[in-house]
Structure formats: structure tokens, C-alpha cells
Amino acid sequence: MGADASDLSLVRRVQRGDKGAFDALVLKYQHKLVKLVMRYVRNPAEAEDIAQEAFIKAYRALPQFRGDSAFYTWLYRIAINTAKNAVVSRDRSPIDYELDRNSGDESYDMQGRMKDSETPEGLVLTDEIRSTVNAAIDALPEDLRTAIVLRELEGLSYEEIAAAMDCPVGTVRSRIFRAREAIDRRLREVFEGGLGRAEELG
Amino acid sequence: MNEELDSQLSAMFDDELPTAECELLARRLSRDEQLKARWGRYAVMGAVIRAERGVRLNAPLAGRVSAVLVAEPSLEAHGTARVARRGGLRWWQPVAATGLAAGVAAVSILWLRAQVPLPGKPPAALAAATPVLPGTAVVRASIGSGARPGESYVVPRPRAMAPVVVPSTELANYVVAHSMFSTPVARRNLLSAFMASEPAGAGAEEALEDVKRAAQ
Numbered sequence: 001m002g003a004d005a006s007d008l009s010l011v012r013r014v015q016r017g018d019k020g021a022f023d024a025l026v027l028k029y030q031h032k033l034v035k036l037v038m039r040y041v042r043n044p045a046e047a048e049d050i051a052q053e054a055f056i057k058a059y060r061a062l063p064q065f066r067g068d069s070a071f072y073t074w075l076y077r078i079a080i081n082t083a084k085n086a087v088v089s090r091d092r093s094p095i096d097y098e099l100d101r102n103s104g105d106e107s108y109d110m111q112g113r114m115k116d117s118e119t120p121e122g123l124v125l126t127d128e129i130r131s132t133v134n135a136a137i138d139a140l141p142e143d144l145r146t147a148i149v150l151r152e153l154e155g156l157s158y159e160e161i162a163a164a165m166d167c168p169v170g171t172v173r174s175r176i177f178r179a180r181e182a183i184d185r186r187l188r189e190v191f192e193g194g195l196g197r198a199e200e201l202g
Numbered sequence: 203m204n205e206e207l208d209s210q211l212s213a214m215f216d217d218e219l220p221t222a223e224c225e226l227l228a229r230r231l232s233r234d235e236q237l238k239a240r241w242g243r244y245a246v247m248g249a250v251i252r253a254e255r256g257v258r259l260n261a262p263l264a265g266r267v268s269a270v271l272v273a274e275p276s277l278e279a280h281g282t283a284r285v286a287r288r289g290g291l292r293w294w295q296p297v298a299a300t301g302l303a304a305g306v307a308a309v310s311i312l313w314l315r316a317q318v319p320l321p322g323k324p325p326a327a328l329a330a331a332t333p334v335l336p337g338t339a340v341v342r343a344s345i346g347s348g349a350r351p352g353e354s355y356v357v358p359r360p361r362a363m364a365p366v367v368v369p370s371t372e373l374a375n376y377v378v379a380h381s382m383f384s385t386p387v388a389r390r391n392l393l394s395a396f397m398a399s400e401p402a403g404a405g406a407e408e409a410l411e412d413v414k415r416a417a418q
Contacts, residue, residue: 006217010228018276021232023264024238029245031257034257062277177209181208
């Protein structure tokens with residue numbers, strides 16, 4: 001297996017015209033990218049807009065992506081540049097920004113967007129997702145919890161986790177998969193059951 | 203969903219699946235909405251574990267991106283067009299090179315034709331280098347009837363076209379032998395003409411006639 005092999009296999013599919021593979025890349029990196037953009041803009045809705053723009057730019061530039069660097073590293077650079085440009089553009093035209101805010105045009109009403117992104121329903125759902133996942137992790141057996149936390153929080157490879165937990169790599173893979181399955185059983189209920197927002201994930 | 207497939211999906215999410223298996227699973231992932239939704243939930247789990255505060259976990263970002271990309275041409279079409287453009291360039295390259303070579307050859311031929319004299323004309327460079335003296339002319343000569351243009355050469359034409367009277371020995375002897383019978387004026391005129399070797403003219407011919415008349 002090669003580093004970034006899974007991203008690269010999805011990228012190759014997109015380059016061959018499979019747009020569905022790009023959905024998978026967006027799903028995988030959307031939270032990371034929004035978090036990254038929020039270093040430049042405080043407003044989550046604006047950060048999402050910038051992240052969306054970055055993804056679209058990345059899609060259009062994908063024919064030039066040769067895989068010399070990891071896909072996320074490449075995407076990261078695009079997102080940073082998009083965020084910087086957005087900030088410069090916004091600072092360069094503060095009058096327009098004010099006019100837009102006062103014009104009542106919903107598409108450019110930043111205040112309106114902030115309100116929209118932080119509707120009580122949206123906040124409740126995000127909190128529910130967060131508490132569900134945290135509860136599911138707390139309920140995991142120690143070995144599964146350690147494996148998933150080392151992977152997601154520390155970013156260790158399976159080999160590094162195997163060394164840390166003194167077990168074979170295959171066991172690490174199995175533990176992480178079982179941890180995810182246990183969390184997903186509860187998470188699926190939130191998306192598909194409780195508030196019926198499964199479609200909002202993608 | 204079978205457990206093996208889900209296990210592969212989890213490993214693929216972590217970039218820990220062998221490349222060959224990634225290729226197969228990526229194909230399925232791009233088409234299977236259930237698998238894609240599970241993949242998306244794996245991403246949400248990671249965001250929660252990393253405590254990515256401020257990030258909306260239910261944000262419809264992927265759906266918005268997907269909606270925008272519906273209107274975009276697929277990259278395959280884009281790639282095909284690029285390949286076609288590049289192919290077109292490749293096709294034109296030899297044609298352009300041939301055209302350029304033909305142009306260079308044509309210029310070379312024209313230049314050579316300017317250097318090689320046409321039949322009946324001296325080479326420009328040689329003609330320029332050959333001084334044309336008063337009373338001479340540059341003429342072109344050929345070596346035999348089968349001579350090629352390149353084998354011709356140019357010689358200065360002697361002043362035969364403007365003949366100079368060269369006193370022959372016979373004429374000189376004649377003048378000396380009959381000097382006693384010619385008038386002093388005629389003899390002087392004729393001898394002056396011999397000594398000066400002046401071009402033939404009416405005066406010389408007259409002098410010659412005088413010599414002949416005096417002899418008779």
C-alpha cells in the first residue's frame with residue numbers, strides 16, 4: 001500500500017470523469033477544510049462558502065494534479081489561497097460589504113448567513129451528533145477506544161498504533177473498524193432517525 | 203453490507219488499504235450511496251474526536267459542491283479535449299517542421315540560383331571581381347558543346363574589337379627599304395605612327411597609303 005493510495009485512487013477516478021468519486025473526497029475532507037478556513041474567517045457560514053469554492057477550484061484543477069504531493073496537501077494549499085483572497089477581497093471593498101448587508105439581498109447578507117448557519121435546529125443537531133459520538137466512544141472497550149483515538153486524534157498509522165499497543169497491524173485494523181461500527185450504529189440513528197437529516201450530511 | 207467490505211472501507215478511509223483494493227473500492231464507493239453515507243459518517247466521527255469546534259457537523263457542504271459540479275463538464279471530457287489538443291499539436295508538429303524545412307530549402311535554392319550564372323550570363327560575383335578595362339569586354343566561354351554551366355569561365359576580351367595597329371616586321375622592312383623613294387613628310391608620319399603605336403585611325407591608313415604611293 002502506498003501513502004495516500006486511497007485518495008489517489010479516488011482522484012484518478014475523478015480524472016477519468018467519475019464525479020461520484022469527488023463526492024467521497026469532499027465528504028472526507030469537508031470538516032478539516034472548514035476548520036482550516038476558520039483560521040482566516042470567524043464566521044462558520046463564510047468558512048463553508050470558502051471551503052466550497054476551494055473544493056470547486058480543486059475539482060477544476062484536478063486534471064493538473066499529478067500526485068506528486070498528497071491530495072490533502074494540494075487541497076490545503078488551494079483552500080489557504082482561496083481564504084486569503086476572500087479576506088483581501090472583503091477588506092478591499094468594505095463599502096460593498098456594508099451595502100450588501102443593508103441591501104436585503106439574502107445571497108450576500110453575511111449577517112443573514114451567520115444566523116442561518118446557527119439556527120437553533122442546526123445547533124441542536126450538531127450538538128446531538130457530538131454528544132452521540134462522544135458517548136459511543138466512552139462506551140467502547142478500552143482497546144477499541146485507544147485504537148480509534150490514536151488514529152483520529154494523534155494521526156498515527158496502523159503500524160505505529162500496532163507498535164504502541166503491542167499488537168499486530170491486522171488487529172489494529174480490526175479494532176479501528178469495530179470501534180467505527182459501534183459509533184456508527186448510534187450515529188446513524190441521529191441522521192436517519194431522530195431529526196431525519198441524513199441528506200444534510202452529503 | 204458485508205463486514206469485509208466495511209472493514210476495507212474503514213482501512214481505506216485511513217489510507218491503510220493496499221492500492222489494488224483501493225482501486226476496486228473507490229469504484230464502488232463512487233456509485234454506492236449507502237457506502238458513501240457511511241464514509242461521510244466516518245469523517246464526522248473524526249471531526250468529533252478531534253474536537254473541531256465551530257465546524258457544523260451537519261453542514262450540507264458536500265451536497266452543495268455536488269450540486270455545483272452537476273453543471274460542470276466531466277473531467278474525462280475535459281481530459282479528452284486536452285489530449286485531442288495535444289494530439290493535434292503532435293500531428294501539426296511534423297507538418298510544421300516539414301513546411302519550415304521546405305521553406306529553408308526554397309530559400310537555399312533561390313540563393314544558390316543567384317550564385318550560379320544562368321546560361322549566357324556571368325556569375326555575379328565573378329563579373330564583379332573582374333575589372334573591365336577600357337577597350338576590353340568580359341565574355342563568357344564554354345568548354346566544348348557539352349559544357350555545363352558550372353564549367354564555363356570568363357576571360358577578358360582582347361581589344362580586337364577596337365584593333366590596334368601593330369607594325370609588322372614585313373611592313374617595317376618595306377618602309378625602310380623604300381624610304382629613299384618616299385617624301386620626307388610621308389616617311390615621318392608613318393614612322394611617328396609606328397613609334398607611338400597609336401590605335402589605327404584614318405591617319406595611319408593614310409600614311410600606309412602614302413608609303414605605297416611613294417613606292418610606286
